[in-house]
Amino acid sequence: MSAKRVISYSQAINEAMAEEMTRDERVFLMGQDVGAFGGVFGVTAGLHDKFGPERVIDTPISEMFLVGGGVGAAITGMRPIVELQFADFIWNAGDEIIGKMSKWRYMHGGLFDVPMVLRLPEGAVGGAGPEHSTCPEAALLSATGTYIVVPSTPYDAKGLLKSAIRDDNPVAFFEHKGLYTTKGEVPEEEYTIPLGQADIKRVGSDVTIIAWGRLVHHALAAAELAARDGIDVEVLDPRGLRPLDVDAIVTTVEKTGRVIISHEAGQTGGASAEVAAIIAENCITSLEAPIRRVCGVDTPVPQSVHLEQFLIPTAEELHVAIKEIAAY
Amino acid sequence: MSAKRVISYSQAINEAMAEEMTRDERVFLMGQDVGAFGGVFGVTAGLHDKFGPERVIDTPISEMFLVGGGVGAAITGMRPIVELQFADFIWNAGDEIIGKMSKWRYMHGGLFDVPMVLRLPEGAVGGAGPEHSTCPEAALLSATGTYIVVPSTPYDAKGLLKSAIRDDNPVAFFEHKGLYTTKGEVPEEEYTIPLGQADIKRVGSDVTIIAWGRLVHHALAAAELAARDGIDVEVLDPRGLRPLDVDAIVTTVEKTGRVIISHEAGQTGGASAEVAAIIAENCITSLEAPIRRVCGVDTPVPQSVHLEQFLIPTAEELHVAIKEIAAY
Amino acid sequence: MLTPELKILIYRTMYQVQQWEKKLLQFLDDGLVSGFYHAGRGHEALEVASMLALRQDDYLLYDHRGCGHMIAKGMDMVSLYGDFLANDKGSTKGLGAGIVHIADPDRGVLGQSGTLGGGHVLAAGAGLSIKLRGTDQVVVNFFGDGAANRGTFHEGANAAGAWKLPVIYIVQNNGWAISTPVDKVTAVKSFAERAAGYGMRGVSIDGMDPFAVYEATVSAVEQARRGGGPTLIEGKVVRFRGHFEGDPGTYRPEEELAQGKAQDPVITTRARLIAEKTADEQQLTALEEEVNAEVDAAAAEALTGTMPGRERLAEGAYA
Amino acid sequence: MLTPELKILIYRTMYQVQQWEKKLLQFLDDGLVSGFYHAGRGHEALEVASMLALRQDDYLLYDHRGCGHMIAKGMDMVSLYGDFLANDKGSTKGLGAGIVHIADPDRGVLGQSGTLGGGHVLAAGAGLSIKLRGTDQVVVNFFGDGAANRGTFHEGANAAGAWKLPVIYIVQNNGWAISTPVDKVTAVKSFAERAAGYGMRGVSIDGMDPFAVYEATVSAVEQARRGGGPTLIEGKVVRFRGHFEGDPGTYRPEEELAQGKAQDPVITTRARLIAEKTADEQQLTALEEEVNAEVDAAAAEALTGTMPGRERLAEGAYA
């Protein structure tokens, strides 16, 4: 990482696609308004100009075709990147994701690979309402066959997306809409980040917060608040849920003995439960306090921006939890 | 419960529907082949004769219409029971379930109720393959708005289904296909069972197994095996996941201090994780051993009956886990 | 029948819708409304005149584009503003803002599926409910040319056609789905051509002509009420503004847009009423002033609402 | 062109398919195959003759009904039996049994979506892939009258039509979806009527006549190869047996079934070859004996396979 170049999360994703499309002509992109318009969040800007309408394809509003068509293309020699305009729309292509994309390989005896990436802009931002604001990673976690990646920084987003595109398995790539303008260092030189490797975003010794996506940033802010109280917080970002870096989770829990798991999705049935279960199975004796989940409120995301803000765990809420758990 | 009448799980479900359709003329049933044919598993036999084709409706193979149409009917004064032929097909109507059925009330300010029941035959039985054999409860648990009921006995199935039909919220009612012929006592007299109340299927003091659906029976068999070793196993059946009887879970864990959670669905991201997380948050200090999950293998369900059997936790596997955890 | 009174009411309501939206855009500019709004400007004739062919107990499912149908269906303008302002004057009592899920059970306004095309199947279900309950209501489902390509349409339309349900599908074909022109992603020139595949009557009309819209809807409603089954009405309309407020719409050929705007349904209908001598200038001006005052009053009242507290977040998920 | 040799090959393959299935049903009776099988008896003409109009590198997506298309596409009978026997002779090496997910990448057999109609969108995607790769392959997607009502059809057909993808949709209209007659749940008499709504050519043919099937497929293939876009072929066929083995089919009027069986495509085609003097009795009998021997040999070999161990369960989920 020589050159200190700073770009946005959105640009990092764009670069990853551009580089991989240049490298491998089987890679193509399709989605609603991803073409000349550059995507509703601007993430695909310039790709249509660069690669033309055959490789950057504006599609109908047909999510089942988007995903199922991606599978059809993937098993016949292409490597599609499919953008759903909002991550919530996985439900509009549920069987295509769970029944086709995730299972085609296994159920046909391993005779086909399904090398495709589903790009899924997630999260509650700006009042997009109950059907355009969720972080539905846990639904995919409950069914096997698809990798799940959730980057929290521009650096991670680029390196992980490149790996996802090169991987021969289907990958659900969750991009947080609230992070698109977040800036961070991304080297000029090419690099990739292996899927399934957690990253310690902050080293600490007293309490661990395991968080992903946008909540990594809230966790880091909370850690700074806690530092003033003399509590040293470690922030572990699994950067994805499948493959899940169980070793990194166990290691940090063994180190701090106190753990908070935090995500934006509603707490009940969220993926934090899986992390909690893994800890309770593998390193419960290292715990010096109950596991704590600080997650989204269990309610649909309201349309109102005013109410929406109350849904997402804040740094302050995390700070309170840190203090409680440190004092346990 | 005076008369000692023994009927099957399937018949119990059938009776619940017949009684509720008699009681309330707004209740109707639709699904593929639920009419004169009586359903592919025979569960709706006789209802078409009794209530006619207007109230027991054979539908097209259109799962989005089945669920979304149910929502349309429910918000305009009817109380539909919708049968999906296989629980796996929730993915074919993902947005209708998660985005419409579960959220319509909330997102329209509570102005509508969505009183409908989705009957979902689940489980791996007889080689129905990857897309006709899963227990996908966890996917619904990850999104709010719909109750989740999973009966394990004829008695529970009847009483819970009657409550589900009367409830003004949408209810996903998972019926295990492997239990349809299971017999059990069901009184002649009318009764209902409140949603969200766990049931202790076996009282014990050494180890708790929390299990639901078909796995309750494997847990009970395992408990008998363990009894020979002098280990006294309690079997707690939550009978559903939302509302979840957290008190009952905490009570049994505080009593035994050793807990196994067991379901047929694949372990990773399964609903056992949520139960584990609740324990780790609420009564971790009562634990005398790590939490243990004994669940389905994380793989699609193979078509072969020969391989399918290896997927589902057996009483023997549970027995081993009981011994290990008791000895911890 | 298109009586002079009705024609004037149609114009009045279209004008009202336009003014209502104008004020809303001002709220947006003033930062009082957050989130997304998809202006209905250009769609007034189709949204309004179709609704005036309905009864109060008929049902409406709408999409993200405009609020003309809800206003024409009789909803209170205050509650609509309240929803955008996200305060307790709104129909959902502070839950809304942006692409709001406005609803009014008493006026048959059943709400919106934020995932486009979700209404296709709900409409068929509402139609089934009408049939089972034995009333002669109808249900109207609005959607765009983009949403027409969702699979839910196939499933809803097939059930409605097979069972002769009282459903009216109205596709607002404005030629664009955000930046995507209809002919790039759709295999057929007119969506009305798809109706036959569902045993449905299909008509394609000029959605900028409110009287044509009214007649087409009346005929669809009559057919539906007497058990004759569903109709698909394609109204060709023009989206005057960006997809949502904030979209510069640079992808649209200027000429196309200019041509479209020249057909402004509010202006042309006004001129027509005068030309046909259904009303005179003075009468219309008076009516417009009346409407302006109503809109202002509604806006003012809506602004007196209170934003809900945090507790609102958890209300209403369950019955 | 339907040369005499080709006609004989079509008959030979239909006969092979029928004999192959007969033996499979015996395996089922003998308890060697568990799970569900949905017999293709009655569908032979449609499944076989269409496939013989394809090249080896063309693609096939099939559904649960029968295995005629896979055999005609050139798959080894041993591997098909092996899949049903769930042993290592099968194409999926012991994963199958019942409604198996047979596949053969080298012969373009892409597999099956167990959720009906899942293939509609995969086919469009394979068509897109062909277009992007610039080959002149085609993809054929088989489905039933029941699966035709899934929303995936709308989305796949629209994309295929809009982009002129080389897709051939073949609906095997046997009039029943399990116990449900097509006219009770479908708004249209012939599915071919739906094609126009997707800018697609639609033809309805007698699916019991293999030569008509062949001609219709050839014409669809030619159109697809030269970039002319998709075709929908409806073949009217008869399901001779229950929905799956074990279904007594009591819901079907006996007369209807008897009428259907009278059109047995294997028998009528044989008679036609003789009547047309394309082949004589002796020649056909010899050919049939040859096929019988092949089928017996394949069955015998498949039975020598080994059931996989528990470890097979976890293999193949990830690359």
Ligand SMILES: Cc1ncc(C[n+]2csc(CCOP(=O)(O)OP(=O)(O)O)c2C)c(N)n1
């Ligand atoms: C299922 C689904 N896919 C995509 C979107 C995102 N989206 C919102 S509006 C829109 C375009 C709609 O076009 P059209 O249906 O023609 O309506 P118009 O905006 O032109 O009135 C899109 C793609 C969505 N809300 N739901």
Ligand SMILES: Cc1ncc(C[n+]2csc(CCOP(=O)(O)OP(=O)(O)O)c2C)c(N)n1
């Ligand atoms: C999405 C989905 N819904 C329902 C089913 C259950 N199912 C399997 S076969 C069948 C009937 C199929 O009828 P059709 O498509 O006409 O084919 P046929 O059996 O007549 O060949 C049904 C309902 C399924 N597999 N997938």
Ligand SMILES: [Mg+2]
């Ligand atoms: Mg449009």
Ligand SMILES: [Mg+2]
């Ligand atoms: Mg059929």
